[in-house]
Amino acid sequence: MPHDFPAMLKELHLKVTPRRLATLAALSTATTYVSPEEVHKRLQGEFARIGLPTVYRNLEELAAGGVITKVLHPNRQLYYYFCPNRSHHHHFVCLACRTVEDLECCGLEELEKQVGGRVLSHIVQANGLCQACLRAGREAAA
Numbered sequence: 001m002p003h004d005f006p007a008m009l010k011e012l013h014l015k016v017t018p019r020r021l022a023t024l025a026a027l028s029t030a031t032t033y034v035s036p037e038e039v040h041k042r043l044q045g046e047f048a049r050i051g052l053p054t055v056y057r058n059l060e061e062l063a064a065g066g067v068i069t070k071v072l073h074p075n076r077q078l079y080y081y082f083c084p085n086r087s088h089h090h091h092f093v094c095l096a097c098r099t100v101e102d103l104e105c106c107g108l109e110e111l112e113k114q115v116g117g118r119v120l121s122h123i124v125q126a127n128g129l130c131q132a133c134l135r136a137g138r139e140a141a142a
Helices: 005-011 018-029 036-044 052-064 108-115 131-136
Strands: 069-072 078-081 090-094 100-103 125-128
Touching (some): 005 018, 018 036, 036 078, 052 078, 069 090
Parallel strands (some): 090 125
Antiparallel strands (some): 069 078, 090 100
């Protein structure tokens, strides 16, 4: 494994289980964001018995710990993405090809100026069409 998944799980005080490791491996090899159902389908090949609720629970625990990123889609479905970049950053999500790109700009200081206080947490995600999809004339997926 190119990533130290057991150490990541231990850092989050989560038990290192084969299902959690397989979930992280499935996400880390995906080139785009994936749905819980897609993760479940991938894991069914490895585990004879794995329920969709287990997959959802593991994804939520990993997202809460910051190991994976939730992708909030305009279709109101939740997707997940493994981002190896552990520094503070945000994402651009292509709604046609499902790729996710790092954004280094944040705007937290400007937000704090506007609210006149201290921002304790924030979520910034830009949705659109990447350059390749624009050139190819692709539309955003529903």
